Amino acid sequence: MPQAVTSELAGPPTAGRKRWTGRTVMGWTIVVAVGLVLAGVAYAWAERITTERLRVSGAQRLDVYAGSLENLLGKYDFLPSTLELSDDVIDMLQKPEDAALQLAVNQHLERLNRQAGSTTIYVSDLRGITLAASNWREPNSFVGDNVAFRPYVRDALRGKPAGFYGVGTTFLEPGYFFAHGIYRDGRMLGVATVKVNIEKLEKAWVQGADKVLLSDEHGVIFLTSVPAWKYKTLGPLSADVQRELAATRQYFSHALTPLDIRYEPTRDDGVQFATIRASASGSGADTPRRMLSQSLSLAPRHWQFIYLSDLSPARSNAQTAFLLACLLQAFLIVLYLYVRQRRRSLRLKLKAKEDLQHAYDNLELMVAERTYNLKQMTRSLSDEIAVRQWAEDKLRVTQNELVQAGKMAVLGQMAAGITHELNQPLTALRTMSDNAAVLLDRGRIEDAKSNLGIISQIVGQMGTITGQLKAFSRKSTGNMAPVAIQPAVANALFLVERRLEQEGVGFRLDVRQHDAYALCEGNRLEQVLVNLFNNALDAMSAVDKRQLTVTIEREGSRLLISVDDTGPGIPDEVRAHLFEPFFTTKEQGAGLGLGLAISEQIVVEFGGILRADPAPGGGARFTIDLPISEQGAVHG
Incomplete structure (x- = not known):
């Protein structure tokens, strides 16, 4: 009876289900396609917004870096021309053979260099020979060096104040050189040069995923936030440029190899992207990396600041927008399906209520049948428990009997030895008792008492033996x-x-x-x-x-x-x-x-x-x- 009711409650296997038709599949395909298109639009919109924020932030950073550089260079631009005010410098240039004047100028330049915080200050004659320098005490002093080949010296000798970035040929230390002619009564006597270290600016530049670099008019990178990019070029150098750099020894022994960077065409909104391989940054990988590129020209030095912004935030925001759009559409679809299912559930609930009423009508019969089965099962379990209890009691008794039987078996094995142990005392008892009777007949009372004492000891020994056997044989x-x-x-x-x-x-x-x-x-x-x-x-x-x-x-x-x-x-x-x-x-x-x-x-x-x-x-x-x-x- 219960099986029949269960089968009736289950209903037909396909009840309440709706077959998928070709029209339904086509409709859901269109919904998914439209959702993906909208998610793609959200991706592109978020990427463009984030890219614009990166562009604004990069432009602000470029302005700050350029201002810091100009402020630093502006502090030292006037310094070479102030040496015209020193009489010792003028006298030394007019009397280069005077050692006392040379010593005085060396000491003066040393003090001035220390006060100004520059790297080196030195004075050269019209031939380009350095007569005095602030590092005159050092083993590799500039004193006596010929710097006429340097462009900044040549420009200063032609009456044009010059600025020049280059790598020192003595200490291989890079820096920016300010050169200015020294005049007396309108006549040029020599050139004063101040060298300033501008490498410290790099420490303040971005040290994260963004990159910053500063290149000269030839495209040689001489300041950058990525050490591996230093003295790389933005492109191949022409033969004339290579000869010029070799003649001026501007970068001395550094190999000027191109940086592996590729620029994309500039978009209509002015945004430009560059692709650079990660190995160029020293990370060890060789995966191309796409970055936002911005540049700022520094006139009149013909330098160019380039800021490369990491596009990971833009991609991350775009992916987030894509996922949110997909989730929103998925939520709307789930909401639609929920409402649809809710309506279907209400219909099924009404049908289930009818089926429940039908099952309730048959419930009493099912309960009576199940109660009867449980009683039968309980009776069987009670009988089984009683049988198990009887078996356990029987097993316990059998085990005790086996233990006792083992004891008896041991005693049986020792029977011969025990008989021997008892036979000797019994023989002695018989002899001693016969002797006691004879002694009593003869009136030897003391000797008879002595025999009786020995008999008592023998009986005690036999009692010990039988006591051990009794203790061993008794049940535990x-x-x-x-x-x-x-x-x-x-x-x-x-x-x-x-x-x-x-x-x-x-x-x-x-x-x-x-x-x-x-x-x-x-x-x-x-x-x-x-x-x-x-x-x-x-x-x-x-x-x-x-x-x-x-x-x-x-x-x-x-x-x-x-x-x-x-x-x-x-x-x-x-x-x-x-x-x-x-x-x-x-x-x-x-x-x-x-x-x-x-x-x-x-x-x-x-x-x-x-x-x-x-x-x-x-x-x-x-x-x-x-x-x-x-x-x-x-x-x-």
Whole structure:
């Protein structure tokens, strides 16, 4: 009945579904295409807006950098002409052989250079020979150098104040040179030159993804925010330019190689893009990188500032606008589908309500059937639980009986030894009692009392033997308590002592942990020890050297009792089945194979482990691993 109702509620597989027609597919294709076009328009609009912001920001930076450069150069433009005011300079140019005048001018230039913060100041005669310099104390002083080949010196000698950027031929230090003629009464006597370091301006330039460079009239980059671009060219140099630069030694030993940069045609709005390979910036990659390029000319020096703006923000904003447009359109589509689905859900809800009413009409029958099934299942589970409980109780009783049977088997094996132990005292008792009767007849009362005292001692010894056997044979209580290990070992040893003597087996007790107590049940622990002792004696029956060793030691919170023999040991294939019930390596009828299985079960119930390993000196070692008890105990 429930299956029929479920099938009825499910309804036809295709109910409520609408097939996709070719017209529907075409409509959704047009919607997606229009959405992509609108997203593309948003991408282009965002990219153009961001590019315009980058262009405005780049133009402002170019103005700031150009103003800083002009201010720096303007501070030193007047400095060479002030040397005309120094009488010492005029006298030295008129009397170049006067060493005192030369020294005075050197010292004057040194002080002036230090006060002005320039790099070097020096004075040359009309031949271009440097007569005095601010660095006259240095080993590579300019004094005596011929600088007539320098363009700024040639221009100054022609009466035209000059400015020039170049790399020094002495220290290879770049700088900007100001040169001005020195006159007296309208006659030129020499040239004064001031060298200024303008490299420090680079430190204030952009150190991010944007790049800045300054090139001369030949397109040689001499200042830039990218060290790898320095002394590169914006394009190949003509042969005439190369010869001119070589003659003036403007850039001295630097190789002027072209920078790998390609300019795109300027757009209608004045924006220009340049593509440059990333390897030119020293990044190690060789991927072309597209950047916004802006330039600013510096007259009258014919220099050109170029600012390259990173287009990553523009691309990122454009991508964001594209994604937002796509998300907005996706939201509108989802909203449309939601409204459409909502209307469909209302229709399905009405139909479901009808189906629910129909199912409710059949609910009572379904509940009655399910209740009956649950009662049947509950009854079966109760019967199964009762059977399991009975089986567990039976198993527990069987296990206890097996343990007791194991004890009886051990006592049976020791019967001959125990009989011998009791026969000797009994014989002595008979002899001593007969002697006591004779002594009484003869009136020797003291001698008779002495015999009776000896008889009492013998009876006490026999009571000790029978007491040990009784304690070993009684059933265990199953209650665990702190048990002293050494007495337990001594009690177990007592039961196999006769066999040790008969078979000539040596015994050694190695106590590394005195006053050791383990949490277990004493009687069953003695049974395990007796079983291990007997197994060890059986293993040594066919060997010459027979030694039984018991070791008691502590390992952390555990107490280890090891039983070592000098027998042939246990093969690996036997060790894997050693603790299985009814597995034995003894001859037929010599054992049932239950001793180790029962011993392991007893140790596990104590919360311990019984394991078999090779003994260090050969033979086998069985180790009883028990939880230690820090409390004193009464041996059970």
